[in-house]
Amino acid sequence: MLKLYSTEEITFVNYGNMQFIDCGEGLSHIFCQWCGYEFSQEYWQEAMNKAYNGNAFGYLGLKTPCCNISSSLDEFVYVKPCGFATFVIEVRNPIIIPCAIELQEMGKCFGHVKFFRMISAHI
Secondary structure (H helix, E strand, C coil): CHHHCCCCCEEEEEEEEEEEECCECCCCEEECCCCCCECCHHHHHHHHHHHECCCCECCCEEECCCCCCEEEHHHCEEECCCEEEEEEEEECCCCCCCCHHHHHHHHHCCCCCCCCCCCCCEC
């Protein structure tokens, strides 16, 4: 399926533990998924530092400061999308971008993967 999206390099990276996968320079806003509050960069960085144990991310759970609801760093709304993963599939210079249904189908190939998230990074 992946070869339909790129004629260039496709790389699989298995980190073995949870890593933050960012969008590069494009991250501009981070919101609470429950109430829409925009988190400050300082708050987000502090929360990330607490979850990071030196070489990987551990527990991502927290209480949101805006609405005091149990949440997780991976549930925040990142503009441009970012996420947490133990492995990534990097598709360099895609010809087309897969839709949500295609991503779901790709996830089925890995059995235990609940979903794939598309994170575009400008390198």
